[in-house]
Amino acid sequence: MAALKGVWGKIARVNLSTGEVTVIEPPEEVYRKYLGGEALGLYYLFKEGIVDPSVDALGPQNMIQLLVGPTNGVAPNARSVIVTKSAYNFLCVTTSGGRAAAELKFAGWDGIQIVGKAEKPVYIAVIDDKIEIRDASHVWGKGTEEAEMILQKEVLSPIEQRESILRSADMPEKWAALHPAAANHSVVGPRYTEWQSPALPFALGEPSGVLWNLDTHQLLWAQNPNAVGPIASTTKLMTIYLILHNGPDLSQIVTIGPDAASTAGSGIKLKVGDQFTVEQLLYALMLASANNAAVALADAAAGNTQNFVAEMNQTAQRLGLTDLHFSDPDGLSKGSVGSAWDLAALTQLDFQYPVFQKIVKSKNMAIPENPQMWNLNHLLYMD
Numbered sequence: 243m244a245a246l247k248g249v250w251g252k253i254a255r256v257n258l259s260t261g262e263v264t265v266i267e268p269p270e271e272v273y274r275k276y277l278g279g280e281a282l283g284l285y286y287l288f289k290e291g292i293v294d295p296s297v298d299a300l301g302p303q304n305m306i307q308l309l310v311g312p313t314n315g316v317a318p319n320a321r322s323v324i325v326t327k328s329a330y331n332f333l334c335v336t337t338s339g340g341r342a343a344a345e346l347k348f349a350g351w352d353g354i355q356i357v358g359k360a361e362k363p364v365y366i367a368v369i370d371d372k373i374e375i376r377d378a379s380h381v382w383g384k385g386t387e388e389a390e391m392i393l394q395k396e397v398l399s400p401i402e403q404r405e406s407i408l409r410s411a412d413m414p415e416k417w418a419a420l421h422p423a424a425a426n427h428s429v430v431g432p433r434y435t436e437w438q439s440p441a442l443p444f445a446l447g448e449p450s451g452v453l454w455n456l457d458t459h460q461l462l463w464a465q466n467p468n469a470v471g472p473i474a475s476t477t478k479l480m481t482i483y484l485i486l487h488n489g490p491d492l493s494q495i496v497t498i499g500p501d502a503a504s505t506a507g508s509g510i511k512l513k514v515g516d517q518f519t520v521e522q523l524l525y526a527l528m529l530a531s532a533n534n535a536a537v538a539l540a541d542a543a544a545g546n547t548q549n550f551v552a553e554m555n556q557t558a559q560r561l562g563l564t565d566l567h568f569s570d571p572d573g574l575s576k577g578s579v580g581s582a583w584d585l586a587a588l589t590q591l592d593f594q595y596p597v598f599q600k601i602v603k604s605k606n607m608a609i610p611e612n613p614q615m616w617n618l619n620h621l622l623y624m625d
Contacts, residue, residue, distance in 0.1 A: 246270060246273055246274070247312065248278075248311075248312025248313060249273050249278060249312055249352050250347075250350050250351060250352050251267055251268070251273075251352070252265050252266065252267050252350070252351060252352060253265070253266040253267075253268065253309075253351065253352050253353040253354070253355060254266075254351055254353070254354045254355070254368075254373050255354075255355045255356075255357065256354060256355065256356045256357070256358075256366055256373065256375065257357050257358040258302075258356065258357070258358035258359055258360040258364065258375065259302055259357075259358030259359055259360075260358065261375055263373045263374075263375070266355065268282070268352075272285065277311060277312060278309060278310060278311035278312055278352055278353070279309050279310065279311040279323045280309070280323050280325060280335050282309055282352075282353070283307045283309050283323065283325025283326075283335070283353075284325060284333060284335075286305065286307065286325075286355065287305065287325065287326075287327060287333065290305060292304060292305055292327055293327065293333065295331060297327065299326075299327045299328055299329045299330075299331060300329055301359075302357065302358045302359040303357070304326060304327050304357070305326060305327075305355050305356065305357050306324065306325075306326045306355070306356045307324065307325045307326060307353055307354070307355045307356070308322055308323075308324055308342065308346070308353060308354045308356075309322070309323050309324075309325060309352065309353035309354075310322055310323075310343045310346055310347050310351075310352060310353060311323075314343040314344060314346075314347045315343070315344045315347035315348060320339055320340065320341070320343055320344060321337045321338070321339060321343060322337065322338055322340075322342045322343035322346070323335060323336070323337050323338075324336050324337070324338065345368075346368065349368050349369070349370050349371070350370055350371055351368070354366065354368070354373075360375075362377065362379060363377070363378040363379050363381075363382040364376060364377060364378050365378040365381075365393060367396075367397050369397065376396075378393075380392070381393065384560075387561070387591070388560050388561055388562065391561040391562045391563065391587055391591070392561070392562030393562075394587065395562050395563070395583070395584075395587065396562075398461070439463050439464045439465065440462075440463060442463060446465065449465075449466055449469060449471070450465055450466035450467060450469040450471070450581070450582045451463075451464070451465050451466075451467070451582050452464050452465075452467045452582045452583055452585075452586040454586050454589075454590070456589075456590060456593055464582075464583075465582075466582070467581060467582045467583040467586075468565065468581050468582075468583055469581060469582070470565050470579055470580060470581050471579060471580075471581075472576050472578065472579055473566075473573060473578055473579060473580045473585065474573045474578070475508075475531045475533075475572070475573040476573065476580075476585050477536075477568060477570070477571065477572060477573030477578045478527055478528065478531065478536055478571070478572065478573060479585060479588050479589055479592055480554050480557065480558065480566070480568060480571075480588060481527065481536050481539065481540065481550075481554070481571045481572070482524060482527060482528065482592060482598060483557070483588060483591055483592050484543065484550070484553060484554060484557060485520070485524065485539055485543060486592070486595040486597060486598060487557075488543065490520050490543075491520065492519060492520050492521035492524075492597065493519050493520070493521065494519065494520045494542075495517050495518070495519060496517065496518055496519070496520060496523060496538055496539065496542045497515065497516075497517050498512050498513065498514055498515060498516040498517070498518070498534075498538055499514065499538070499541055500514055501537050501541060501546070501547060502534045502535075502537040502538035502541060503534065505533045505534040505536075505537045505572065505574075506533065506574065507533040507572070507574050508530065508531045508532060508533055509526075509530070509532045509533050509534035509535065510526045510530055510532045510534065510535060510609065510612050510615075511611055511612045512534055512538075512611075516611070518535075518538070518609065518610075520539070520542070521597075522609045522610075523535040523538055523539050524539070524597065524601060525601055525604070525607040525609065525615065526609060526612075526615065527539065528598075528601045528602060529601070529604065529606070529607055529615040529616065529617050530615045533572035533573075533574055534572075536570075536571040536572035536573075537571060537572060539571070540571040547570065547571055550571055551568050551569065551570060551571060554568040554571065555567060555568055558584075561587075561588075561591070563580075563584040563587060563588060564584075565579075565580050565581035565583070565584040566579070566580035566581075566584045566585075566588070567579050567580065602617070602619070603622070604617060605617050605622050605623070
C-alpha cells in the first residue's frame with residue numbers, strides 16, 4: 243500500500259457476537275476504484291451479500307460501517323460516513339461531523355465494520371492499532387453528555403501516563419524545538435499509546451496539571467493528571483456549570499442574603515439587600531473569583547448552599563468526574579478536592595456555553611458600587 247497516499251490499507255471488523263476483532267486489508271485496486279467512505283462501504287455491502295433481501299437489516303448479519311476517506315484528518319475535512327442496510331431493506335448512507343473521522347485516521351484505520359449482536363451493552367475503544375470491546379452497562383440509559391465524559395475518562399485518562407508520542411507539528415514551534423520528534427513518531431497524528439508528555443519550558447509551581455487544546459481535543463501536556471488534592475477557587479468551574487446548565491435568565495435579579503454578605507475571602511462589595519443580575523454575579527465569580535458571588539448564586543439556584551453543594555457532588559458523579567468532591571460553592575473549604583484531569587474535563591463542558599466563553603475572554607467588567615474587575619489571564623493582553 244506504499245504507493246497509495248491517504249489510506250492505511252486496513253479496516254477493523256468487530257464481531258459483537260464472538261468478541262473478535264479482525265483486520266480487513268482491501269486490495270490496492272479496491273482503494274483505487276472506490277477510494278473510501280461511502281463507495282467503499284457500498285462495495286462491502288454487495289461483496290458480503292448483505293444487500294440480499296433475505297438478510298435481516300435488524301439481525302446480526304447486517305454490517306454497520308464507520309468509514310473515512312483519503313483526505314480525512316486534513317483540515318477542514320471532518321466528515322465521516324456511516325454505511326449500512328436500513329430497516330426498509332434499502333441501502334443507508336449518512337454522514338456526521340465531529341472528531342471521529344480525524345481520530346480514526348490518526349489511529350491508523352480506514353474504517354470500522356461492526357457485525358454480530360452483543361449480549362449486553364458494550365462500546366468499542368480504539369487506541370491506535372488496539373481495538374477493544376468493553377462493557378457499557380454503567381453508561382446505559384445516561385444522556386450523551388454524561389456518557390461521553392465517563393467514556394472519555396475511561397479511555398483517555400490512563401493513556402496519558404503511558405509512554406507515548408506527540409508530533410512536533412502538534413506543538414508550537416518553541417515547544418517542538420524543546421521536544422523534537424523521535425524516529426517512530428506518527429506521520430499523521432498523535433499516537434496515544436506511545437505518547438510522552440513534553441516538558442514545559444518554564445517552572446509550573448504546581449504538582450499536577452493538564453494542557454488541552456479545546457479546538458482539536460488534543461492533550462498537549464500532562465503532569466500527575468490523576469493526583470487528587472485541594473482545588474480551591476477552581477471549585478467555581480462547577481458552580482458556573484450548574485448555573486449555566488440550568489439555563490438561567492441572565493437578567494434575573496438576585497437579592498443578596500446574609501450568607502453571601504458574610505462570606506470571607508476574595509469577593510465583591512455587597513451587603514444584605516443589594517441586588518445584582520445573574521450575569522453580573524457570573525462575571526464577579528470568574529473575573530474577581532468572588533466567593534460571595536458564588537454563595538449568592540448558589541442560594542438563588544437551590545435555596546441554600548447545602549442543597550447546591552449536594553447538586554454539585556451529584557453532578558460530578560453523574561458526569562463520571564469521580565475525583566471531584568465539593569464542600570462549598572466557592573472553594574474556601576479544604577474539603578473541596580479533585581484532579582487536574584477532571585477539572586480539565588469540566589472546563590470543556592463549561593466552554594460549550596457561549597456565556598462562559600464571553601466571560602473568560604473579557605478583559606474587564608464593571609458592576610454597580612464596585613471598582614472595575616480585571617481578568618488576570620495574561621494571555622488576553624499579549625495581542
